[in-house]
Amino acid sequence: MSRELDQIVDMQVLSGESGMGKILIIEDSPEIALVYDHFCRKMNWDFDIASNGKEGMKKFLSASKPYSVYIVDLVMPEQDGASFIRDLKKQDPNAIIIVQSSLDEPDKIIEVMKLGVFDYLRKPVTKEDFDRTVTLAFQCSSLRDFQADVERSNRDVLKEQLDWLTYKESIRKSDENSLSLSTIKSLNTSFSQGSGIGAILSLLDLLKMGHQTTENGALVSNEILSLLYASQDVLRKQLGSLSTVLSLAGEQAKMEKISISDLVHTLTKQSETFVPFLDKKDLKIRFSSSKSKESLRVQLDWVGIVFDELILNAMKYSKKSTFIDVYFGKIDGYFCLAVKNVVNSAQELVDAENKEVLVTRPFFRLLPPVEEFSELEKFGMGLGLTAVDMIVNKHRGIFNIHNVSDHTSPIVEPCIMAEAFFPVISV
Missing domain, CATH: 3.40.50.2300 (Response regulator)
Structure with a gap:
């Protein structure tokens, strides 16, 4: 074996x-x-x-x-x-x-x-x-069938993405005001959903309505206070993640050479962090192997962030009792890290009008926040895939996320495929 x-x-x-x-x-x-x-x-x-x-x-x-x-x-x-x-x-x-x-x-x-x-x-x-x-x-x-399907589909996807990136840059330059307005709207939605500012405002409203005034001060519910303190911790973490993303935006990648086989081994070992949490949704992770003997120049801890965020995103939105498939491969001069997960229904990941991947926009939420994996999150407020996109771009790579159908299982199901492409060192 x-x-x-x-x-x-x-x-x-x-x-x-x-x-x-x-x-x-x-x-x-x-x-x-x-x-x-x-x-x-x-x-x-x-x-x-x-x-x-x-x-x-x-x-x-x-x-x-x-x-x-x-x-x-x-x-x-x-x-x-x-x-x-x-x-x-x-x-x-x-x-x-x-x-x-x-x-x-x-x-x-x-x-x-x-x-x-x-x-x-x-x-x-x-x-x-x-x-x-x-x-x-x-x-x-x-796993072999999954790997073959990924390799067949990714050649076309990679070519399309190269054209898309060129077009997307022209859209950004010509329509920056529109994109800024979209980001502000997304920020408002993100702050209003889940734990954080939205939750704190709701709890303060409850305090305002439910407190009782006495001679020695006001009496408030211990339950509401506990929730308020918990939300304060979440908000502090979210603001910290925002600072991390801003710091990433201003840094240059500190590249070091690493073989693809060593990188695959490191990332596979890193995935053990998620194993204790998989039972929450009865999920399983499967890995393909990689026989490539070539190397990359990457900032290893940043690639680790990309890997963690793609796995976490798959865990959050996977259909219960399904597999998360992780693929490592080399396609047309790029090392590909792909993560596929089964979802309950196909999701509109792309804004066709502006040629944007919606889920990489800062603060954008396609679906409601998922609280059950909150302790694993390095980034809140919809910033996880924004960080991924930023890191991959700093490596002169390509990040892509799109809908696919899984034909390797008995029932064809809608899936999400997230792929990060990093350039391979030319020999």
């Missing part, structure tokens, strides 16, 4: 759900094939069975949709398992293969595993081992 998948399992961010992919089982023994038939039916998994490598390759080539998982015996007539795996990898280098064999020859097993095999099962295979290994393979397949 890969180190990345081990890491995900250790963090307990993957569920036991298998997805709706299809298995191809290649097994020459009718008796063992019947056992695997029984295992799959018990788990309601869709599957095909082939008796040797040649028959398995025919099924692979004629399938209307690629198989998600392959279970391959090593010793078979006509074409053995190792030969089938080599042929399959030429057609589909990312194929997820589970080898199962009674061979007790470590050298041969190691040689086969080097072909890019996901896992190895020793015969006789128990139902528990079979279910566990295939479930993990399905989860890996789902």
